[in-house]
Amino acid sequence: MNDNKTIAKNTVVIYIRLIAVALIGLFSTRFIVRALGADDYGLYNVVGSIVVMINLVNTVMITTTYRFIAFEMGKKEHGDINKIFNISLSIHLVLAIVVFIIGATAGLYYINNYLNVTDDKLPDAIFVFWMSLTACLFSIASIPYQGLLTAMEKFSTIAILEILKNVFILFISIILLSFVGNRLRLYAILMFVAIVIVSFFFVGVCEWRYREYVKFRFQKDKSIYKEMFSFSSWIAIGAVASVGQSQGSSMILNYFFGTLLNAAYGVAQTINNFVGHFAGSIANAATPQITKSYSGNDKQRSINLASYISKYTVFLMLVFSMPFLLETEFLINLWLGKDSVPEYAVILSRLMIVNLLIQGLGSGLVSLIQATGKIKWFQIIMSGTSLMALPLAWVLYKSGFPPQTMVYCFMGMAILNVVWRQLLLNKLIQFDVMRLLKISYFKIIYVVLCLLPLFYAVNLFEDGWIRCVIVLPFSVIYTLCAMWLVGSEQWERGKIKSVIIKVVNKYRK
DSSP states (O other), X not given: OHHHHHHHHHHHHHHHHHHHHHHHHHHHHHHHHHHHHHHHHHHHHHHXXXXXXXXXXXXXXXXXXXXXXXXXXXXXXXXXXXXXXXHHHHHHHHHHHHHHHHIIXXXXXXXXXXXXXXXXXXXXXXXHHHHHHHHHHHHHHTHHHHHHHHHTTOHXXXXXXXXXXXXXXXXXXXXXXXXXXXXXXXXXXXXXXXHHHHXXXXXXXXXXXXXXXXXXXXXXXXXXXXXXXXXXHHHXXXXXXXXXXXXXXXXXXXXXXXXXXXXXXXXXXXXXXXHHHHHTHXXXXXXXXXXXXXXTTOHXXXXXXXXXXXXXXXXXXXXXXXXXXXXXXHHHHHHHOGGGOOTTHHHHXXXXXXXXXXXXXXXXXXXXXXXXXXXXXXXXXXXXXXXXXXXXXXXXXXXXXXXXXXXXXXXXXXXXXXXXXXXXXXXXHOXXXXXXXXXIIHHHHHHHHHHTHHHHHGGGSOSSHHHHHHHHHHHHHHHHHHHHHHSSOHHHHHHHHHHHHHHHHHHHX
């Protein structure tokens, strides 16, 4: 019971962080698009998207550290956390060197030979690339420290650092508006500074609060090195696939349509990242508990947590995404300014949110699979399926299909991955798929069917402020009602009622 309360508390902390980051990010992106212009913003997204994707890489790579530390903590007698941390740190330092070598060779080769950009912008592209690559090295080196804080469930500390980082980025965007020199290069420099400062903060906090865990001691236990390196390698495949899908899609769009389409795709990715962070909040808060329960031989609790988290993740995504899906064009125009919205930004943003909802199906199962440690075939199959979207999109673009075809390919691969995930988990731990369908998927389908009429109803009214003011709160309330009536079980409704009664009684006193 206390552990479940911890998950709820951590989820609230994560949501506060995400709301703050989202609000700050909306203003920052608006200012940055205006300051750089569509061409330079698109150039940064295709060349410097290694920085844009650092948060995703971190989320995936942090898994190695917090999975093994949480696994140690879940044992009846805590293992040697310091040993696990030092081995993780060594692995990530090696990884940073590998990333630098690959980036400095393959990355520069792509820029010099294939980047669709005018000759006068090529030096700027190379400069942005070097700043982005160097920032990535600092970020990778700090991952074990972030993983330790996650395993310790210190989400409030992580929240403070993330909010400070985004405040600094807002400050960057304001500086850009008044700068008269090369704004693209200044933006790359300041983003580098922001990432380095936050990386050092993570190191400093761990040195201060968990000195006994982060004290460096060279470890000779080859078996743990092998186990962690193997786990890291398979996790890295997922990270490379995620970055490859994002980077590859940007490159393909740049090749066929140029930097203006990259600007539209960059706007869509920004919105996608915001909603994606909200989507993963419960899974992130529950992952340490799933891992600790599994290592403590309470596998049934791990399975139940993973099943219900899969449902709650999609439900929370629907609460945030439904208002946006219904009023996409109006909200993007309001956000960026009507004259600053790149062509195709609206349709790409809407489709990427739908793709994110598909990816959210069974999201809690990922933590359960990682808890088992048997992730080899999971990573190979899931990553391989995701990357298949790129060659498929290339072939379709060669045949004359429109820009949004890329996201349709992503959606198709995401549906395939939903199926693979269930099959793999059933083979690993004899997972009861029917129970998952009853707890999660069927409930999600019922709610989505209830929401579909909203897309017809909203078109009965003229676009504008009045419709938006009515639609936004109504869609949230309607979505919550659908979840309450057809998406929840009786015990869940009873639990929510008891919490509300406690809160009301507390404030009455």
